[in-house]
Amino acid sequence: MSSFKKIAVFGAGAVGSFYGSILKKAGHDVTLVARGEHLRKINELQGLYIKSYKLGDFFVDIDAKSELEDGYDIIIISTKSKDTAFACSSVKKYLKEDGYVVSMQNGVDNYKIIAESFGKDSTVVCSVYVGLTVEPYGTVVHSAAGKLVVGGLTDKSKTKAKEFSNLFKHTGIECSEVDNIEEVAWKKLLWNVAFNPLSALLETTCGRLTKNEDSLHLMKMMINECVEAARTDGIYLDEKYKESVPFMIDGLEDYKTSMLQDIEKLRNPEVDGILLPVINRLEGKAYYCDSIYRALSFKYGKKFIYPPKLTVDVIVVNSKKQVLLIERKNKPYGWAIPGGFVDYGETVEQAAVRELLEETSIGISEKELKLLGIYSDPKRDPRGHTVSIVYYAYSDSKPLAADDAKSAKFFELSSLPDNVVFDHIKILNDLKILIK
Structure with a gap:
């Protein structure tokens, strides 16, 4: 068998895009079959960005399409389980006569569906152990692990599994073949x-x-x-x-x-x-x-009810026009404006007063709160999409850190700490313009 392979990845989300890019970088002819905004962005970039904790950051010039148009030596199916049968019917006529299909999916039933369509001799099973996200579209972030374990269902497919494993040699990705792939799955x-x-x-x-x-x-x-x-x-x-x-x-x-x-x-x-x-x-x-x-x-199952989380932040300004920040005990670590999530059943004003008291021991009334703005960038919080209603208030009370705060301290707006988290630098800059 030739060492150079023509490979298609059907269902190229995070997993398919990442391993497809690794194989393209290793010299193989790889086509991704993707959809939606991810497909549009790959075509716009004419490739894909990989940000890997292990392999570093790099760009891969790779083709992406909405459907296949050619014959392939290897077709990797990396769809969700519910799309496996559709994937098989979509790619069947594009697999070369001596080619094989790799199931790079979760579960223990998908490779059986593939084997029914292509035969056990042409089915390779691949278990994936990796932490990946597509963020933003056109970029895959590799945050943990990355190991692949492959195997076949017959002696012939075990030989093909060994060949597939060899494709990853010298790529930085560990890929090994086993005899008991069903147990691994x-x-x-x-x-x-x-x-x-x-x-x-x-x-x-x-x-x-x-x-x-x-x-x-x-x-x-x-x-x-x-x-x-x-x-x-x-x-x-x-x-x-x-x-x-x-x-x-x-x-x-x-x-x-x-x-x-x-x-x-x-x-x-x-x-x-x-x-x-x-x-x-x-x-x-x-x-x-x-x-x-x-x-x-x-x-x-039928309709998503998944709104952003609602939060409040309160900037305390003293008579010297310094602002109060807390040093966070939890991730993301760094300095932040006091605040937190709004509890069910309380108003945003009540939440602001409560969070400020819990984290800094400074008590103010709802009437003292002044609205600075609403901040809703989906990427403002690395933990997930939050919308924050940000207030400011004046007080010369001495802070005492508590709850989620490790320490609390007033800072000059012109001399803020380096590690201010979230979008709080932007918020503080907006406050600076206001109080001038």
């Missing part, structure tokens, strides 16, 4: 079952799920059900591995799972491909997985 599903659905339902990161007793209990119960489901396929996962799954978050403590990323971009999360393999195999006895599945279906 179930192990990967354990992690997805544990983290993806709950992170989507609770709108939180991997690290917070593991650290909270209640969510950790739910994760363990769902993992137990996944282990039982694997046994119905003849896959027996050992106890030690099962117990380690909730703590497999090295480098992913602040990571938002792919399901949560989809929700934040107003796309339906991949609920079916992750939870239904467990629910269907246990036939009414997957109590935890089924409950979470139904909750997710109710919340996100």
Whole structure:
């Protein structure tokens, strides 16, 4: 077989775009099949930006289309589970006679659908262990891991899996082939079952799920059900591995799972491909997985109700025209204007007074608040989209840091600290213009 390959990636979101770009950079002829704004931006840029914690930042000149138009040696399918059958029908006539298809997807049923369409000898299974986001469109951010594990379902497809693994040599991406790829796929599903659905339902990161007793209990119960489901396929996962799954978050403590990323971009999360393999195999006895599945279906199944979070900030100005900032205890670390989230049932004015008192011990009345402006850039907060109503008030009271604040201090507007977080420099500049 020739070392040079003509490769198509069908369903090029974060995963497909990243690994497709790696293969293009390694010298292969790669075409991405993408859609929407991501496709438009790649075509506008005439390529794709990669920002990788491991490989550095670089630009890849790569083709992107809405559908295939040529024959390919390898077709990588990296769609959501619900689109697997459509992907197979869309790419079938473009696979060369001696070519093969790689399933680079979550779940344990997708590669079976592909094998039914292309045959087991032409199906390679690839489990992906990586932290990726598309942010903004046309750019893939690689924040954690990156390892690939591949395998085949027959002796012939195992040979093809070895060839596919070799394509990643000298790329900086670890790719290894195994004989027991179906067991590997179930192990990967354990992690997805544990983290993806709950992170989507609770709108939180991997690290917070593991650290909270209640969510950790739910994760363990769902993992137990996944282990039982694997046994119905003849896959027996050992106890030690099962117990380690909730703590497999090295480098992913602040990571938002792919399901949560989809929700934040107003796309339906991949609920079916992750939870239904467990629910269907246990036939009414997957109590935890089924409950979470139904909750997710109710919340996100038909219509998204996912508005930005509402916050308030209060700039305290003293008689010297200095402004009060707090040093944050939590990520993102740095200096910030005192403030926080508006609680359900309280007005924004009440929230502003409460947050200021909790973080600085400075008490003011609602009547003392003056509106500076409303700040709503979706990228203003790295933790997610927030809209902040920003007030200012005058006080010479001495601050005492508490709650989320490590310290509190007045600063000259002309001499602010270097590490001011969020969009608070912009806000303070707006205040500077106002009080002049």
